[in-house]
Amino acid sequence: MTAPNSLPASLPVIVVAGPTASGKSALAVEIAEAFRGVVINADSMQIYADLRVLTARPSEAEERRVLHRLYGVLDGAEKCSAGRWRELALAEIARAHASGQLPVLCGGTGLYLQTLMRGIAPVPAVPASFRAAATALHAQLGGPGFHARLAERDPVMAARLHPGNTQRLIRAWEVLEATGRSLADWQAAPRTGAATGLDFLTFTLLPARDALYAACDGRFRQMVEAGALEEVRALVARGLDPALPVMKALGVRELAAHIAGEITLEDAIDQAQRETRRYAKRQMTWFRHQMADAMRIETGYGAKYSTSPRDEIFSKIRQSGLTARV
DSSP states (O other): OOOGGGOOTTEEEEEEEOSTTSSHHHHHHHHHHHTTEEEEEOOTTTTBSSOTTTTTOOOHHHHHHSEEESSSOBOTTSOOOHHHHHHHHHHHHHHHHHTTOEEEEEESOHHHHHHHHHOBOOOOOOOHHHHHHHHHHHHHHHHHHHHHHHHHHOHHHHHHSOTTOHHHHHHHHHHHHHHSSOHHHHHHSOOBOOOOSEEEEEEEEOOOHHHHHHHHHHHHHHHHHTTHHHHHHHHHHTTOOTTSGGGGSTTHHHHHHHHTTSSOHHHHHHHHHHHHHHHHHHHHHHHHHHOTTSEEEOGGGOSSOOSTTHHHHHHHHHHHTGGGGO
């Protein structure tokens, strides 16, 4: 097998990106079926084994149709960073090419895709003590208060972050404290570690906002009916560190509050649907600004991917000549 960081020139990789509930998985499976591909996960939550239903991992039926990699491969007690995912993804891309298969990356975690395709910002390692201090301050002030405090010292990063985005807020604060520079400054610096020898063809699904929000709402209720509540109950019973990524998956906090008797199930669903819509909005904004070179599947195709854009998408893949290099 070819080593991940020394891949031969111009090996093809298809990327299917977009916000939650946009239909990425369905499109990725269709592409993999048509072009002898393997679907590789690029979602920061679907990589964990604990929440198959709540993170909308591909169904068992979809997994039987084509090979899927990096889905449910980590335990919830582990922490997966963009850098760690990049190494796992490069290994799976190399594995697919060695088997004569087309890698089809699928996910909505823009940072993961950006790290693979364009490299990572050279942010220095931050000692654990700074994260602990930032986490404690966040717990003391709460999300809005912490966001306001960050705005006083780093208005650029504060303007980019939602008060409810706990993980990113803490990250911005700890970097500022540890380095004396805004995370925005580090992110603007030349990136390092971009994958070489790979030719990416990216499709970004960007449904109409109202239709996307309706899809988010409907899917979350379906998740609850399909067993998401039981998944969260089992996760809570493990007593994991609340700071772990898996504990911040959409819906975990709200359903956990219901399990604890703090709110009704209907209130939990309403709150989780609202947070999911907010997250989808942030994803849409990110992909529109950061994936400018992608082939965009826009509003005209409806709320989600269906068979309607299939012919055009497949034609673009064939015209690209990428599949001839598999």
